[in-house]
Amino acid sequence: MKKVIIIGATSGIGRELASLYATQNYLVGVSGRRNELLLSLQNEFPKNIVTECFDVTGKENIVHLQSLIEKLNGLDILIYNSGYGDISKALDWEIEKHTIDVNVNGFIEIVCYGFNYLSNQGHGQLACISSIASKRGSSHAPAYAASKAFASNYMEGLYLKAKRMNNNIFITDIQPGFVDTNQAKGDGKFWVAPVKKAAAQIFTAISKKKKRAYITRKWWIIAWLLKWMPSFIYKRFG
Numbered sequence: 001m002k003k004v005i006i007i008g009a010t011s012g013i014g015r016e017l018a019s020l021y022a023t024q025n026y027l028v029g030v031s032g033r034r035n036e037l038l039l040s041l042q043n044e045f046p047k048n049i050v051t052e053c054f055d056v057t058g059k060e061n062i063v064h065l066q067s068l069i070e071k072l073n074g075l076d077i078l079i080y081n082s083g084y085g086d087i088s089k090a091l092d093w094e095i096e097k098h099t100i101d102v103n104v105n106g107f108i109e110i111v112c113y114g115f116n117y118l119s120n121q122g123h124g125q126l127a128c129i130s131s132i133a134s135k136r137g138s139s140h141a142p143a144y145a146a147s148k149a150f151a152s153n154y155m156e157g158l159y160l161k162a163k164r165m166n167n168n169i170f171i172t173d174i175q176p177g178f179v180d181t182n183q184a185k186g187d188g189k190f191w192v193a194p195v196k197k198a199a200a201q202i203f204t205a206i207s208k209k210k211k212r213a214y215i216t217r218k219w220w221i222i223a224w225l226l227k228w229m230p231s232f233i234y235k236r237f238g
């Protein structure tokens with residue numbers, strides 16, 4: 001049985017992805033802060049799911065990650081899905097700081113350990129759920145957009161590193177547009193994908209070992225527009 005760990009699988013995309021992997025007969029290690037939701041997931045798939053309850057802003061991320069790897073007795077795929085973001089109209093420091101703690105500090109600690117672990121064993125895959133928000137700065141949620149730019153840029157760095165090391169590690173950066181979860185905040189939402197559809201496309205992208213995937217697929221158009229849009233247009237809504 002292949003072994004996958006999903007950091008942040010209590011709700012939304014992560015939970016749906018965990019169910020998909022379990023249905024496909026993977027052994028799945030799941031984490032999050034809400035233990036009752038982890039246990040309910042385990043109840044659904046008692047033979048496939050192991051749990052570890054922890055907050056990625058804490059000081060023991062690696063201890064918990066190692067514990068999950070032990071419970072699974074190995075690791076093939078590590079997915080960093082935990083994420084936080086909120087509209088920060090008044091540039092609220094609490095929002096800005098918490099966003100960076102989850103999306104940058106927790107992310108880099110876990111992904112860095114994961115890369116070295118997989119590299120030492122000589123095979124594996126590392127994926128991260130970033131966002132289309134990584135493409136440009138945002139006046140509405142500055143820390144969120146910047147944190148996702150950090151994550152996507154870091155994943156590209158690891159992709160290049162894996163190529164240089166020729167170490168058989170695959171790196172996948174997932175960039176969703178809007179998905180119908182609590183994280184889809186703000187006005188003017190469009191092309192909001194159902195969670196099941198988003199998770200299915202993420203599962204396929206990871207299985208195909210894609211370097212980058214937009215979720216749903218048509219969001220490549222928005223990614224392209226954001227990349228090339230001149231500032232004098234982008235400043236009207238960015």
Ligand SMILES: NC(=O)c1ccc[n+]([C@@H]2O[C@H](COP(=O)([O-])OP(=O)(O)OC[C@H]3O[C@@H](n4cnc5c(N)ncnc54)[C@H](OP(=O)(O)O)[C@@H]3O)[C@@H](O)[C@H]2O)c1
Nearest residue numbers: 008009010012013032033034055056082083178179181183
């Ligand atoms: N929904 C969208 O429109 C959208 C678009 C682009 C990207 N994304 C990204 O997709 C990912 C999943 O989000 P979602 O939409 O599925 O929202 P969600 O339902 O709120 O899921 C967020 C997950 O992250 C975990 N998490 C949050 N803070 C954490 C912390 N301090 N420690 C450990 N885990 C933590 C949550 O678990 P606990 O609360 O139990 O800790 C939960 O499992 C996020 O990275 C998000 O930025 C979402």
